[in-house]
Amino acid sequence: MARKNARTEVSRRKFLAGVAMTGAATAVSVTGKGKAAVAVEAAQSPATRPSTADAQAELATHSVQAAPGTLRGRPGSDFMVDVLKSLEIDFVFSNPASSCRGIHESIVTYGGNTRPEFITCMHAESAVAMTHGYYKVAGKPAAALCHGTVGLQHAAMAVYNAWCDRAASIVMVGNRMDAATRQPGVPTIHAVQDPGSLIRDFTKWDDNPQSLQHFAESMVRAYKVTMTPPLEPVLMVLEEKLQEDAIESGGRPLVIPKLNSVAPPAGDPNAVREAARLLAKADNPVIVVDRVGRTPAGVKHLVELAEALNAPVIDQLGRMNMPNNHYLYQLGGGRLIEQADVILGLELTDFWGTVNNSDDSVEMAQVYRPKAGSRLISIGMGDLYIRANYQDFERYQQVDLAIGADAETTLPMLTEYIKQAIPADHRAKIAERGEKARKGQAQARQSMLAQAAANAWDASPVSSARLSAEVWQQIKNENWALVSRDSSLSNWPHRLWTFTQHHQFIGGPGGAGIGYGLPAAVGAAFAHRQADQRLCVNIQNDGDSMYAPGALWTAAHHKVPMLTIMWNNRAYHQEIMHLQRMANWRQRGIENPHIGTTIWDPYINYAKLAEALGHVGIGPITDPKDLAVAIKRGVDAVKMGEPVLIDVVTQPR
Amino acid sequence: MRKTFVFLAGSTLSVAVFAASSAFASQTAAPAGDAAKGKASFERTGCWQCHGGLGQGGREGPRIASPVPMAWPVLSTFVRTTRGNMPPYTEKVLSNQELADVYAYLRSIPPAPDFRTIPLLNGMMTTASTQR
Numbered sequence: 001m002a003r004k005n006a007r008t009e010v011s012r013r014k015f016l017a018g019v020a021m022t023g024a025a026t027a028v029s030v031t032g033k034g035k036a037a038v039a040v041e042a043a044q045s046p047a048t049r050p051s052t053a054d055a056q057a058e059l060a061t062h063s064v065q066a067a068p069g070t071l072r073g074r075p076g077s078d079f080m081v082d083v084l085k086s087l088e089i090d091f092v093f094s095n096p097a098s099s100c101r102g103i104h105e106s107i108v109t110y111g112g113n114t115r116p117e118f119i120t121c122m123h124a125e126s127a128v129a130m131t132h133g134y135y136k137v138a139g140k141p142a143a144a145l146c147h148g149t150v151g152l153q154h155a156a157m158a159v160y161n162a163w164c165d166r167a168a169s170i171v172m173v174g175n176r177m178d179a180a181t182r183q184p185g186v187p188t189i190h191a192v193q194d195p196g197s198l199i200r201d202f203t204k205w206d207d208n209p210q211s212l213q214h215f216a217e218s219m220v221r222a223y224k225v226t227m228t229p230p231l232e233p234v235l236m237v238l239e240e241k242l243q244e245d246a247i248e249s250g251g252r253p254l255v256i257p258k259l260n261s262v263a264p265p266a267g268d269p270n271a272v273r274e275a276a277r278l279l280a281k282a283d284n285p286v287i288v289v290d291r292v293g294r295t296p297a298g299v300k301h302l303v304e305l306a307e308a309l310n311a312p313v314i315d316q317l318g319r320m321n322m323p324n325n326h327y328l329y330q331l332g333g334g335r336l337i338e339q340a341d342v343i344l345g346l347e348l349t350d351f352w353g354t355v356n357n358s359d360d361s362v363e364m365a366q367v368y369r370p371k372a373g374s375r376l377i378s379i380g381m382g383d384l385y386i387r388a389n390y391q392d393f394e395r396y397q398q399v400d401l402a403i404g405a406d407a408e409t410t411l412p413m414l415t416e417y418i419k420q421a422i423p424a425d426h427r428a429k430i431a432e433r434g435e436k437a438r439k440g441q442a443q444a445r446q447s448m449l450a451q452a453a454a455n456a457w458d459a460s461p462v463s464s465a466r467l468s469a470e471v472w473q474q475i476k477n478e479n480w481a482l483v484s485r486d487s488s489l490s491n492w493p494h495r496l497w498t499f500t501q502h503h504q505f506i507g508g509p510g511g512a513g514i515g516y517g518l519p520a521a522v523g524a525a526f527a528h529r530q531a532d533q534r535l536c537v538n539i540q541n542d543g544d545s546m547y548a549p550g551a552l553w554t555a556a557h558h559k560v561p562m563l564t565i566m567w568n569n570r571a572y573h574q575e576i577m578h579l580q581r582m583a584n585w586r587q588r589g590i591e592n593p594h595i596g597t598t599i600w601d602p603y604i605n606y607a608k609l610a611e612a613l614g615h616v617g618i619g620p621i622t623d624p625k626d627l628a629v630a631i632k633r634g635v636d637a638v639k640m641g642e643p644v645l646i647d648v649v650t651q652p653r
Numbered sequence: 654m655r656k657t658f659v660f661l662a663g664s665t666l667s668v669a670v671f672a673a674s675s676a677f678a679s680q681t682a683a684p685a686g687d688a689a690k691g692k693a694s695f696e697r698t699g700c701w702q703c704h705g706g707l708g709q710g711g712r713e714g715p716r717i718a719s720p721v722p723m724a725w726p727v728l729s730t731f732v733r734t735t736r737g738n739m740p741p742y743t744e745k746v747l748s749n750q751e752l753a754d755v756y757a758y759l760r761s762i763p764p765a766p767d768f769r770t771i772p773l774l775n776g777m778m779t780t781a782s783t784q785r
Binding site: 359360361362363365445446449450451452453454455456457459461463464469470472473487488490491496573576577580581583584585587588589590591593651652653 | 697699742745747765773
């Protein structure tokens with residue numbers, strides 16, 4: 001307290017001197033990656049850009065007099081950029097805004113606009129969705145920079161999607177608390193006492209730092225928090241005064257803490273052993289997975305678990321969980337749930353929905369699917385982290401054994417315990433299950449191809465199976481990745497394509513908020529470009545794309561190649577079906593569900609729209625016979641570095 | 654904001670329909686129907702929304718053509734009385750004749766080709782090899 005009182009007595013001149021002394025100290029106090037970055041940079045080039053630590057050191061030995069109307073010393077936002085660099089944040093996705101002007105200028109000038117690079121977005125919601133898609137490929141967070149109040153309001157839905165999808169994202173928002181130093185009018189309208197309150201229900205942590213040191217510590221903490229399972233978005237408020245005023249640290253050196261990651265929790269060994277015992281002696285164990293593939297290691301561990309039991313794995317497609325050409329892989333699962341005697345749910349969002357059928361009918365009939373005596377086991381982080389209000393925790397499902405743990409981390413232990421627990425007289429049975437599954441896989445493949453042929457193969461508009469098969473034919477020999485979900489195509493890509501690598505699929509939006517698809521695909525494509533120049537395919541719902549088509553411009557502007565195929569069923573098709581259901585329940589006319597749900601009159605020409613936004617536009621294509629040529633042309637252009645959109649007019653699903 | 658339909662609803666429905674079909678398939682012949690009018694009714698009353706323009710099925714509705722997987726008595730009874738995910742179509746919104754026309758339309762849709770005759774699909778038998 002005494003120290004604080006002393007600071008208030010410091011005059012402006014003495015204050016600057018204090019900064020100078022601080023600078024000298026900071027130059028040797030910056031630790032961890034921040035210091036490493038500065039050191040590397042100095043070694044590589046004699047004309048390197050100075051860091052804030054260098055600037056402060058300079059101030060220590062020279063009397064700096066700023067020209068009238070200019071800032072004396074380095075702005076605080078330069079130090080903020082140092083912190084971002086220390087965390088190796090590659091991209092800041094943002095729609096430019098006055099409340100972020102300080103850090104914006106620091107990123108593009110002081111920071112050299114590299115690591116982080118400022119990515120121009122055309123909607124705050126898109127900016128956050130891009131971080132969402134980026135994380136799921138890169139495995140680390142990017143930052144979204146939003147304007148105070150209105151920008152964060154725009155971004156809120158995308159934050160909720162990331163929350164529901166257990167995705168890392170660092171959302172930053174500009175704000176100026178001090179009314180006495182705020183501009184009147186719009187800047188004050190856009191200021192808020194508690195920025196985090198807007199999205200606190202669906203962020204894991206937020207902070208509003210009031211000093212640069214506070215900022216450094218909180219930003220490193222934010223990174224750590226967002227990357228600790230369950231991964232969730234976090235919010236950092238960037239106080240405008242801190243951004244824009246000269247660096248001031250109250251006579252103490254500014255220190256960027258070293259980032260360390262948190263080892264995620266594995267399940268309690270006794271509980272895991274009990275789960276292993278139940279699974280090892282089961283006659284028909286079934287594994288259901290949603291987001292087990294948090295990293296590539298999750299895929300490997302899941303395969304090992306499944307093979308230890310020769311148990312089928314029902315994939316709910318929250319992530320790339322398991323190679324879909326594995327003999328134990330199941331999409332949908334048929335009646336496996338009904339036949340199982342032990343059901344193991346791994347990182348399920350909705351265990352209740354997994355084991356219950358619930359009709360969307362007047363009666364709302366609900367049926368518990370497992371047979372009597374079937375045992376349910378859950379492993380996941382859902383029981384360890386739950387919040388009120390928003391209902392993404394789904395209905396409560398009673399289980400026989402709930403293990404609160406990160407499933408990916410727990411799987412090796414579980415697999416080992418299972419191997420130990422399998423009774424000797426049960427091994428032949430397990431081997432037999434495997435043989436049966438292998439034989440069933442070939443039959444299922446044949447049946448599925450027959451279904452594809454029967455899926456309106458030659459129809460116009462184009463069928464989902466035909467489109468999926470035509471795309472696969474053009475990409476199967478490339479280093480490809482699907483950067484969209486495929487549920488609107490009745491999962492035909494997952495039925496026809498061969499997914500083997502973790503990066504080849506990123507799951508869905510999590511919160512089912514529309515407007516996610518296009519920007520998330522662009523964010524994922526940023527990561528793929530960075531990783532290995534992979535050929536990104538985005539099968540894009542038409543209605544979703546029109547929430548923020550400006551994401552196409554972002555891809556074009558930043559030279560991110562991606563093949564977008566517009567799944568153009570010319571409707572918010574799910575809503576048509578909902579309206580049809582209402583009309584049928586009420587039986588007073590069933591011919592109006594197209595009103596308010598279709599995108600007709602005029603039809604949108606997505607190829608022209610894409611061209612206007614810097615893409616190669618192809619289509620509209622209505623005849624499936626034209627698909628092969630169009631897709632090949634698109635793939636060739638993407639391989640040349642172009643973003644491409646092919647407009648395909650399609651069947652509803 | 655948007656509720657996702659239950660993926661399994663379609664398969665559950667199919668099972669129910671097939672079960673009923675085996676019991677009643679040969680009881681009554683279908684009334685005369687006009688396939689062209691049936692196509693119009695199929696589109697006007699929204700059948701295509703879940704079952705696809707050619708009755709090929711999709712995530713929310715099972716395949717109901719190529720071939721039609723149920724006999725007339727089963728289809729007509731089901732359409733009138735369903736209480737599950739598929740909403741009912743009473744005579745008030747779809748007359749018996751219109752329903753007969755829809756049935757005629759579904760039966761007029763050509764059978765699906767054998768996937769082995771489609772090079773793109775035939776080549777996929779070997780694409781997804783069994784892991785390990």
